[in-house]
Amino acid sequence: MSTRQGYVVVDLETTGFSPAKGDQICEIALISMDPDGTIVEEWHSLINPRRSTGAVHVHGITNAMVARAPAIEEVLDEIWQRIAGRVLVAHNASFDLRFLNVLPGSHWVTETLCTQRLAPGFLPDGKWTLAACCERAGIPFFNAHAALVDARAAAELLRFYLRSGVSWQEELNRAAHTCDEWRPCGVSQRQARQRQIHL
Numbered sequence: 001m002s003t004r005q006g007y008v009v010v011d012l013e014t015t016g017f018s019p020a021k022g023d024q025i026c027e028i029a030l031i032s033m034d035p036d037g038t039i040v041e042e043w044h045s046l047i048n049p050r051r052s053t054g055a056v057h058v059h060g061i062t063n064a065m066v067a068r069a070p071a072i073e074e075v076l077d078e079i080w081q082r083i084a085g086r087v088l089v090a091h092n093a094s095f096d097l098r099f100l101n102v103l104p105g106s107h108w109v110t111e112t113l114c115t116q117r118l119a120p121g122f123l124p125d126g127k128w129t130l131a132a133c134c135e136r137a138g139i140p141f142f143n144a145h146a147a148l149v150d151a152r153a154a155a156e157l158l159r160f161y162l163r164s165g166v167s168w169q170e171e172l173n174r175a176a177h178t179c180d181e182w183r184p185c186g187v188s189q190r191q192a193r194q195r196q197i198h199l
Contacts, residue, residue: 005176007033008086011151015054024049029147030082037159044148045192059145070190080108085179087111091130091154111175115157
């Protein structure tokens with residue numbers, strides 16, 4: 001069984017909604033958690049999408065900010081070594097999976113949980129956006145649409161669910177058992193480039 005068993009919470013900021021139409025990741029954050037919800041590591045980076053960053057008014061990422069950032073293939077090792085053997089968690093996970101599943105090495109994404117889809121089982125009725133769920137769970141949430149901020153919020157939402165006594169041990173076990181020994185992708189890698197976030 002993988003010694004990295006646990007969860008990894010992901011959030012992406014992108015140039016648009018559809019990789020099939022050429023949209024790309026322009027920021028990624030990954031938060032690694034133990035099976036009990038303890039946060040053990042955070043990693044995030046701006047990504048050069050090799051095109052316009054898109055809706056700057058939403059995510060605040062300008063073309064100048066990503067000009068010297070690594071391209072996505074230059075941080076694949078950082079991404080997949082954190083995801084391999086863990087259950088991937090995201091709020092509105094189908095969106096993030098749309099972009100992750102077209103990347104080389106996406107076979108490392110095995111088991112997934114969506115904090116948005118799970119929310120009705122843990123929170124009173126209302127809107128199911130990340131901000132709305134955090135508000136009802138009593139989780140502070142500011143500066144939305146920065147990948148690290150959103151990933152931290154989703155991680156706290158998962159921890160809120162876990163405190164109710166729920167268990168996803170079967171998913172954790174399956175993710176761990178489908179993980180072979182992780183190996184680098186063979187593409188030259190670059191260091192993460194992070195934007196300043198005022199929390």
